[in-house]
Amino acid sequence: GNKRVWSGEDAGMTLPAIHSTAHKGTFGTGYLLAGSDTMPGSALLAAKGAIRSGAGKLIIGTSRFAAGAIAGAVPEATYEIDGFYKTAKGKLPDKIKAAAIGPGLEEEDAMERCVKTLLAEEDLPVVLDAGAIQKRKYSKRKIPPILTPHPGEMSRITGLSIEDIQSRRIEAAGQYAKEQHVIVVLKGRHTVMAFPDGDVYVNPTGNAALAKGGSGDSLTGIILAFLCTHSSIKEAVANAVYLHGSTADLWVESGGERSMAASDIPELIPAVMKKLEEKRRRAE
Amino acid sequence: GNKRVWSGEDAGMTLPAIHSTAHKGTFGTGYLLAGSDTMPGSALLAAKGAIRSGAGKLIIGTSRFAAGAIAGAVPEATYEIDGFYKTAKGKLPDKIKAAAIGPGLEEEDAMERCVKTLLAEEDLPVVLDAGAIQKRKYSKRKIPPILTPHPGEMSRITGLSIEDIQSRRIEAAGQYAKEQHVIVVLKGRHTVMAFPDGDVYVNPTGNAALAKGGSGDSLTGIILAFLCTHSSIKEAVANAVYLHGSTADLWVESGGERSMAASDIPELIPAVMKKLEEKRRRAE
Amino acid sequence: GNKRVWSGEDAGMTLPAIHSTAHKGTFGTGYLLAGSDTMPGSALLAAKGAIRSGAGKLIIGTSRFAAGAIAGAVPEATYEIDGFYKTAKGKLPDKIKAAAIGPGLEEEDAMERCVKTLLAEEDLPVVLDAGAIQKRKYSKRKIPPILTPHPGEMSRITGLSIEDIQSRRIEAAGQYAKEQHVIVVLKGRHTVMAFPDGDVYVNPTGNAALAKGGSGDSLTGIILAFLCTHSSIKEAVANAVYLHGSTADLWVESGGERSMAASDIPELIPAVMKKLEEKRRRAE
C-alpha cells in the first residue's frame, strides 16, 4: 500500500467543488447517533462539526433530554428522539447519505443491534466512534466502516497494550484495517489513517491543544459531513482529519495551548476552510 | 407583467424610513407558527431572522419543548405555547401585523385548519413556508398569501418535476402565482419572486453557502419582519430575499463557502442592513 | 422643581467610585421578579442588564420553566423558583438591596399582593415595570417607588390617551409623580424622569434602534443594578437611563438601526461603561 503524509495540497486539491446551483440536497443528509442524558454535549460537538463542514442537512438521533439541552445551540439540526433505540430496532430516516454513531454513547446491548442496522445499509458510509468502537467481527462491505479509535479504544478492540500500539501506530492500524476490512483512524499526534487496501495516510496537522474531552466528538461530525460531500471515502476521511487538526494550529496562534475547548473547533472551521478553498482555487 | 432583477438600489430606495419617535408598536407584532419537538431549531432561526430584521414584537407559537430549548437564545420573543393548535381552533393573538407558518412543522390535519384561520384574517399578510406549503386551493384574498417553496416543495404543490421547474423557474412560479392568486418565492440560486399581477422579480444576491438546512427558516423570519415594517408587500418580499442573500455574500468574504450555518444569517444582518440604510441615505 | 437634561458629564460625575477593596457584598444583591412560561426571555434580558451594570449578586424570582430556559445564558444569577408567588405571600430573600418586578409578568391577582410586600419594606428601592404597572394608590414611602411605563402603560395608569401623554410628556409624568409620590420614568425618545419633589430630568441618549420588544426589560435590570450601587436614587435612575440609551448610540455606529436586538444591550454596556468611567476619572 501507499504510505504518505496527507498534505495541505492534497486536501486543497481533493476538496470537492461547490457549484453555484447547489442546494441542500446536493450536500446530503447526515444521520448522527450521539449524546445521552449523561453526555449530551458530545452530540452538540459532533453536530456543530458536521454543520460547519458542509453537510446539507443533519438529523441527530439522541435522547429527549439531550435534544432539549443542545437544540438552542445548533438550530440547524433536526432530531429523531430516541433514534438510537429506533435504529437498534431496524428503523432509519430515509435518504440519509452517511451516518456516524458513538459520541456520548456507552456500550450497551442495543449498540450492537444499532451498528448492525447501519452496516446492513450497503451504500451507507458509517463512522463508528467512542461507544460504538467495541470488539466485534466485521463482514466485508462495499464501503468499509470507518473506525475512529483513540489509542485506548484501539487497545480495547485489538487486545494490544496502548504502549505497544503507540510504538507501532502505522503497523497496528494497518493490520486491523486489513484483517477486519475497515478504515482505522488511529487518533493522537500524527493521526494514522489505515485503509483495508493497505494505503496509509498520516496527518501532519494538529497539536496538544486537542488533548481534551470532546475533540474527538467534533472530528466525527466533520468526517460525517465530508462523507456527505466527497465522492471518495479516503479523501473525505483524510480531509476531515486534516481540517480538524488545522483548527488547533490556528488556535495556538492567539490562544494558550491548554485553553482550547472542543467547542472552539467548529468556530475555527470557517477560517481554515476558507484557506483550503483558496488552495483549491490556486490548484485549479 | 414587469420582469426584472431587484437590485441593491431598489432595496436601498424602498427600505422604509425610521422616524426618531418610533416605538415598538410602530414596527408591528409578528406571529410565527414554527418549530416542533423534532425541529425546535427552525423556530429559533426564523425568530432571530425576524428580530434582526426589525419586527417590533415577535410572538412564537410553538411546542413547550421547543420554547424551552430556544428561549435562552432569542430572549426578545414571547410565546404562545401550542399556538399552532390554538390557531387551528380559530384563536389568534390580538393586534398582529403579519404571520408566518411552517418552519419546523410537518404536514398534519391541524395544518389546513391553521392555515385557514390565518388566511381568514383579510388584512393579515401571511407567509406559508415548509410544512405549510401543501397542495390546496386558495380563494382570492386582499393580500395574496406568500409561499416560499424550494424546488422540492414547488414540485409537491404543482405536480411538476424538479427538473421541469428548474428549467423554467420564472414561468413555473409565474403560472402558479397567477392561477392560485398567491405570491410565489421560488427559492434557489437567483430566487424568483412571482406576483399574481404578473410582476416577477429575480434576486441577484446569495450563493451556495446558503445550501444548508435552516437557511430557508431564517428567510421566513426576515420576510415576516419586513411585512411588519413595509407598507408594500412586494417591496417587503423583494427586500427580504435581497437582504437574506446578501448575508451569504458578506460571509464568503472571510469564511469558507461550505462552512456557513443558518445561525450566521441573523448575526450578519446588522452589517448588511447598515449598508442598505446607507444606500437609502445616499438615495435621498 | 429643577428641569434639565441629564448629560454625559452628569453621569460621569455621579457614577459611584469603586474601591479596590470592594467585594460583591459592597455592590448589593438585587431581587428581580420577572419572566413567566410565556415570557421567559424578559427575565434574561433584565438579569443580563443588571449583571453587566454592576449588581454584586442577583436573585431571580421566576417560574421553573423560565429558570431552566435562561440559566445557561446568565450563569451569574441564582433563582428563587416561583419567587413571585412566595413574595405575594410575604416572603423575601434576606439582605436584598433593591428589587424590580414586572418584566415578562402579566396582571393577575397575586401581582397586587406581591407589589404590596415589596413596598412594605421601607428602605428597599423598588422598580415597578410592565406587568407591575397597574392603576393603584401608592401610600407615601421613604423611597418613592420607581415606575418605568412606556406611553401605553402610562395611559393605562393615568386614563390619559397616548396622544395626550406624548403631547405633554414632562407635565404628564410630573403630575403623576407628584400626586402618587412616585418616580415616573416615562420611556420613549428623550425619556422623561419625573421625581415627586418636582425635579425632572430628560435623557439625551438613545435612538429608534431601541424600539423593539425587550429593550425596556434590560433597562429595568440596569436600574436595579444602579439602585444597588448608587447612594442617590435620582442619580441611579438617571444614569441607568443614560447608559441604556448610550448602548443604542454605540450600536448604530456599525449596525443597522432596525437590526439591534435587546440582547445586544448588555453586550454593549462594557464599552459604554468604560467611557463613563473615563469621564469620571477626568472629572476628578
Added chain:
Amino acid sequence: GNKRVWSGEDAGMTLPAIHSTAHKGTFGTGYLLAGSDTMPGSALLAAKGAIRSGAGKLIIGTSRFAAGAIAGAVPEATYEIDGFYKTAKGKLPDKIKAAAIGPGLEEEDAMERCVKTLLAEEDLPVVLDAGAIQKRKYSKRKIPPILTPHPGEMSRITGLSIEDIQSRRIEAAGQYAKEQHVIVVLKGRHTVMAFPDGDVYVNPTGNAALAKGGSGDSLTGIILAFLCTHSSIKEAVANAVYLHGSTADLWVESGGERSMAASDIPELIPAVMKKLEEKRRRAE
C-alpha cells in the same frame, strides 16, 4: 514559613510543559460537585473555568435540572446526575485526578458525608468552596484539602469577625491552615494562600471587576484544572489564583470595571494563558 508575592515569573516558570504527544488522559479528569436547582449557573462557571484551564476531562455531579440548563453551554463536560448524593453515599467516578465541591451548593446534612467521601481518597486533591466550607474538624491528610473562603466564609469557619480577618489576613489564614492542616485561599484583594507548612503566597493580580457573584465559582474550576495538570499542589493553587486575577486585569483594559461578568473569565483565559505560556518559553 516563606511569605512572598507569587509573581508572573513564578507562574510562567512553574506552568507545566505540554508535550506534543499528550492526550486527554495526560491532563487528568476533574470531578466537579457543583450547581443545584436554585444555583445551576455556579456549575457552568466552574466547569468552563476548568475546561479553559486545561483539565483533560471534566465530570460534573449536579442535579438533572442544572445539567439540562447548562449542558448546551459547556458541551465538553459529562455528567453524574445527582452525583452529590451518590458521592455522599460513598460512590465516586473512577480514575479522577482531582475533585472540587461547593459552588452553587448549600449546607445540608449530605454535605458532610460527601466531603468525607472525597477526603477519604488519600491521593485525591480536593477543593472545598462555598457550600462545602463549613465548621468542621480535618484529620491530617497526605494532600491538605484546599479551602477557598471569601472573608464571610472564613468568618463562618473561624468564628472571627470579618473586620478582624480583613485586618490580619495573612495571620488569620496562616493560623487556620496550620491548625487544621489545610490550604486556605483567603479570597479578596491580594488573595492570601496559606499552606500548612507555614508558606504564604500573596496574589498580585485582579481587581474589583471580580467583586460580583460567580467569580469565585470560576476560580474553583481553574484550581480544579490546575490540580489535574500540575504536579505541585502549591504551584497549582498559586497559578490558578494568578491566572484568575489576570483575566480581570485584561478585562479592565477595554471594559468598564463594573461591567465584568463571571462568564467573561473563561473567555479571557485563552489570551492570558497565551501570555503565561510565552513567559514560560522565555524563562526556558
